[in-house]
Amino acid sequence: MSGSKALGGARRRRTRCRRCQACMRTECGECHFCKDMKKFGGPGRMKQSCLLRQCTAPVLPHTAVCFSCGEAGKEDTVDTEEEKFSLSLMECTICNEIIHPSCLKMGKAEGIINDEIPNCWECPKCHKEGKTSKDGGDGSGKRRMDNGEVGRWKLTDDPPPTKKKPPSLEDGGRQDGHKRKKEKELPQDSGPKKKMKGAHEKRLKKKQKPNVSETAESNGPNSSTGGGQGSGGGSNSTQSPTSTASQDQRSHHREKLERFKRMCQLLERVRESSSSSSSSSESDSESDSDSNSARERNRERDRERDRRLAELGFSASEDSEGSVKEEEEEEAVEEQVVGDKPRRRGEGPPRGRKGLTTDGNDEESVERSRKSTPLPPPSPLSSTQPPPSSGHGPSPGSEGFSGKRSNGSETRNGRTRAGVRDRETQEKENANNSGGSGANHRHGTGKGNKGNKIRSNKQTGSQPTSRNSSSNSSGGMSALAASPRSQPSRMAPRSQMMKRSPPAVPSPPRPVQMERHLVRPPPACPEPHCLPLDSGSSHVMPRDVWLRVFQHLSQRELCVCMRVCRTWSRWCCDKRLWTQIDLSRQRSITPPMLSGIIRRQPVSLNLGYTNISKKQLMWLINRLQGLLELNVSGCPWSSVSALCQAACPCLRLLDLSRVEDMKDSHLRELLAPPTDTRTAHGESRGGRFQNVTELRLAGLDLTDVTSRLLVRYLPHLTKLDLSQCGNITDQTIHTLTSPMSPLKDSLTHLNLAGCVKVTEQCLPLLRRCASLQSADLRSCTLLTPDVCQLLSFPCPDDRVLLKNS
DNA sequence: AGCAACGTCCCG
């Protein structure tokens, strides 16, 4: 900081780019840092970004201005790379000065650009004065290898475990790493990486980057690490013997660089970005991919995957895993496309689905994009790519698109890459949706669509119900990729039921995890009507025919089909194929499942005997405004109570059978109209479920009080199941069939089976029900068979009286 | 646009 202060005074901290894969993610909620966050229930003391969201290409803040002319970066105003470079702000890793290369008197050519971090270089001045970064050079070699791992991850990862990953890194240096802080003093051995606190660090701050540059002799090529040192382990420490404070610092910076680098390698590819004399980052990084790094990468990838799976909650379930993986892969592909510019495409190989062709990619992006609300028109970028998608594809589509929110800020950020800008522009357009990258909570909160929840995207894709095995089968499909187009998105608006809590307030019960989950609404563009084949022609069977075929498949089978290709995936998502979704008895309801449900907008949803949480249910219900049937039987009241704050105007059937711990008071809470503003969703007068015609309360510990609630709040009830409600007496029947009860005319089916307190007295009462067609009185021990016989209804033929046995 | 309040998280 000193450095910066010296310059401009204010500290110039870098901020996340919001475009890299990491930035586009949502907090995992599980890492050390997430757990510390207040929104995840932590104390908020660590104030660190989620491990999965650590930006790989931090950019200068929007407020950064040229030290010389005081203006911001202006690369946007020109077209050529050369000019862009001259007008963009560059931060020197040595003196920290931020300046327009064009504002330098000395030739900017002298500067050594660091490709790995946007707008970062060793300014000509410093370079000339011999302050080469390399000083740290040595450091360079040292760098990361020590852990052999990725710096960044490592660093962060460590914490969780405890403090560090002790063993590995240090060996050479010795481990004090963990305590790094304490000994700020000891320059010498302090672990290369972390510590540095040693004195002067400040000025050095960023220097490290140098490694990249050729300056760093050894490392030059692969800065990363080490290659040189070889394997890793702790090499650096070794060299550090002499290390002085400065060196430490350096190493620190270097470390940072390393982090970025690795991240780049792993998550994205390093951007080639322009210019730069020095190194070619990309090549470099790639190059280094010697076996070591390659291995590392793989490892990372695997880890990442595991992490994600875990997040998604899939890890546990058997087959689901496959699907998730696939999703991930897709995501990866998309991200590449999105996130960075085209360049990547070529290489993408490792991760994405193999088969994808360019089209495939596009499509992917499209797919992704659909999630966000109605997308704006294509847009600039799109030109090349398939229309719809491309437009947003990039940004929005990607999960992160959330990131783009804001204001002009983007402009600046984008500077590094031209292409990006367009994207950003779009993003802005889409801004609505974007909640903002997870940065602010607010977004998080309710607005479904908006929120951006990155991770959700991926999940979205996955289908809820399904849990099929095959993992990435996809391969071939890619060929099929078609131009997507799809249907309207509907969910946007809803969702907010959870109002955003007033800022300062201790935030009421805001959904924590789920709220951050972004669900891609159904594609905004029409679905393809035909199935493109590799040959370029279309399959003879058009969509309608395929849909007819799909209608004969089970949901599980549909899930399998969804893996076939993009087109099928979309077709199989047709709401008509998913009018009913049954997740009953699923061990756990995972975010991907929820997303999948939302995307399919079922008319009937069975969540019976699941462990769905209150937040999940609330989140879900508020995004299923068209739901007609809901089954939450066997779920705990603590979860079902979410319905007390929900609005289900269309709901016709509600199954609350055997809801754990549910009592009369709960039912009142559920049926009564919202009394306070918070829940008021419009339906105040008639009760929250006033349009429900079928209610199942089987097996609940309800009393006759319930009947009054039903009469009062469910005037249109036609089918009522009170079976196994041991405390129900004739009083209930009396209430339901009283002259004042609207139910006496509406009820057509009444189930009192197992209501052991019901007596023969109820029979005449039942006769008061003008429309009653059947009454199930089986297992009503106080009733005798003959009594049942006596019961007669106006239209005997239709009536059925079951009496038991 | 400018400001205040608040959330995020870089950087010491």
Added chain:
DNA sequence: CGGGACGTTGCT
């Protein structure tokens, strides 16, 4: 751990 820079949103 936490100061405080930076970003976003809601108001005016």
